Amino acid sequence: MNLIFKSALAGCVALIGLGPVSSYAQDGACTCATAYRGGANPIxxxxxxxxxxxxxxxxxxxxAKPxxxxxxxxxxxxxxxxxxxxxxxGCSLDVPANSSLDISRVENKICLNIVGSEQTAATDSSGTNKDLTPLLIFGGMAGAAGILAATQDDNNGVSR
Known part of the structure; x- marks a missing residue:
């Protein structure tokens, strides 16, 4: 098989493997945001x-105590x-039952985000996790290895 074609194929496989991946961190909107003036500890x-x-x-x-x-x-x-x-x-929030409040800093703002119980556990009705990312990564690696093995040229013309 042509060396240029092999190199192009390997490059495509590498680009696919190193391409952007969806992030698990979410930049969800804050339930309440207030300016951070710095220095205050605790905030x-x-x-x-x-x-x-x-x-x-x-x-x-x-x-937790008052x-x-x-x-x-x-x-x-x-x-x-x-x-x-x-x-x-400047935020005063009530955190309801079966939820949590996360406090983070986003640029020069304090972000308070209430996460309800419906967002804390994402499972389907059978109780199994639907995250297929590891399976897809492994499948992609196995497919790339299969393509490279199938296109391997064992007839080395230099040694003849």
């Missing part, structure tokens, strides 16, 4: 907590029989 606090409410801390999760400080990367998780209220910058 907010829990103003009320009832029932099953946990907040991320340096050593994992702990029970006055607990919140910073970038903090997560407030509310159980089935709970509710929490938070104040961060």
């Amino acid at each position: 907010g606090s829990i103003s009320g907590a009832k029932g099953d409410v946990m907040v991320s801390q340096s050593a994992g999760y702990g029970p 006055g607990s400080g919140l910073d970038f990367g903090s997560r407030v998780v509310v159980g089935a029989k709970g509710m929490a209220s938070v104040n961060v910058g």
Whole structure:
């Protein structure tokens, strides 16, 4: 097989393998966004907590109490029989049962994002995960190897 054709085919396979991949991180809109003025640590606090409410801390999760400080990367998780209220910058939010609140920084803004229980577990009705990405990657690699093996020219004209 022609060396130029083989090189072009290998290049196409490499481009497909190194091409853009959909990202799992989502740039979803903030439930509430407020300006970040810098310097303040913590940037907010829990103003009320009832029932099953946990907040991320340096050593994992702990029970949320009114006055607990919140910073970038903090997560407030509310159980089935709970509710929490938070104040961060100009945002005052109630976090309902079976949801969580994530606090992040987007450029010069504080982004508070409430994620409900319907968004935290994406499974189909049979309870299996529908993420086929690893299978597709493996299949693509196996297909590329098959193409390269099929186009291998073992008749080396130089050694004859």
